[in-house]
Amino acid sequence: MDSQQKVLDTLDRLRIPYQRIEHPPVYTIEEMDALGIFTAGTVCKNLFLRNANGKTHYVVCLPKDKQVDIQKNIRAALGCSRLSFGSDERLEKQLALSTGAVSPFGVVNDDDHDVVVVLDKELQKLDGLIGFHPNVNTAFIWLTFDGLMTFLRAMGNPVICTEL
Numbered sequence: 001m002d003s004q005q006k007v008l009d010t011l012d013r014l015r016i017p018y019q020r021i022e023h024p025p026v027y028t029i030e031e032m033d034a035l036g037i038f039t040a041g042t043v044c045k046n047l048f049l050r051n052a053n054g055k056t057h058y059v060v061c062l063p064k065d066k067q068v069d070i071q072k073n074i075r076a077a078l079g080c081s082r083l084s085f086g087s088d089e090r091l092e093k094q095l096a097l098s099t100g101a102v103s104p105f106g107v108v109n110d111d112d113h114d115v116v117v118v119l120d121k122e123l124q125k126l127d128g129l130i131g132f133h134p135n136v137n138t139a140f141i142w143l144t145f146d147g148l149m150t151f152l153r154a155m156g157n158p159v160i161c162t163e164l
Helices: 003-013 029-035 070-078 088-095 103-111 121-125 143-154
Strands: 021-024 039-049 057-063 083-085 118-121 130-134 139-143 160-164
Touching: 003 139, 003 143, 021 029, 021 160, 039 070, 039 088, 057 070, 057 088, 057 103, 057 121, 070 083, 070 118, 070 160, 088 103, 103 118, 103 143, 118 121, 121 160, 130 143, 139 143
Parallel strands: 039 130, 057 118, 118 160
Antiparallel strands: 021 139, 039 057, 039 083, 130 139
16 A cells, blocks of 8 residues: 555544645645645645754654754754754654655554654644645645644654644
8 A cells, every 4th residue: 555545544534624636747845836726725744854963863853934943942942952854764754744745644654653743833823724744745635733733643653743
């Protein structure tokens, strides 16, 4: 079963309401903006990071327009060692994802529940829907913050909701 189908099946099994749209492949927020994908709610940017010794990996999710410094904001919020972007190889190994498809939904592929999902508290305060790729960069899923939390709790990965 492909990674996107695993996400959709899990959302359906958990009875989490969502909207799904398909679109041409996109790799950046700017490409998504050009397609008009942002009309349903708040799009999230997602960063795949690792700590200095490479033993801990994170998917960090925040509103698309929020600017953060990885070392000052994210590292300080997590109280961890120096952070850097995870390589394509690590992304494939940890979440079975490729560049351009990083999202918290990737934990559906993390059988060991090792990857920590970090959510900016700002997402929790939003009234509308939030959007992520469903592990492919040719579709988008819109759901509520509560729906995302239900999904993440069911996956069993550590989740941190903090101010970034």
